[in-house]
Amino acid sequence: MKQANCIELKGRSQQGDALIEALVALLLASVIGLGLTYSLGRMTNAQRTMNAQNMAVQTMRESLVEKGFSTSEVCRKADGSEETGLVSSSPFNNSDISFALECESTTVTVNGEAISMDAIKSIRTGESDSNADLYGGDGDLVISTQ
Secondary structure (H helix, E strand, O other), rough: OOOOOOOHHHHHHHHOOOHHHHHHHHHHHHHHHHHHHHHHHHHHHHHHHHHHHHHHHHHHHHHHHHHHHHHHHHHHHHHHHOOOOOEEEEOOOOOOEEOOOOOOOOEEEEEEEEEEEEEEEEEEEEEOOHHHHHHHOOEEEEOOOO
């Protein structure tokens, strides 16, 4: 009786399986790599937008601290013109950028001295395409809800 050579039959039936498995593994690894690259790009863009928003809010706060809450000081430029705007140094391109401010005021009465004056109720960046691109939208800083 002649014995069958099992090893030879096994080897012939599995030819190419390792190559297909390697190809599928490479395909899965490339899909995972593309997903990681996409999510990293989204995170970087979100971080850039958040940094720009923080810069705008910080500039508004500094202006409120330096000039007070009077609309005549914060909502006008240093030369007294009606145009509103603040300039801040941009960490993205090492240049100054400006954004328009829109102030909403309300009358405040202080009982002790009976002083009545306009004070800022809220302050926001103006609606513009450059603000939308840089800050991801229009910023709003609410001082008081009354």
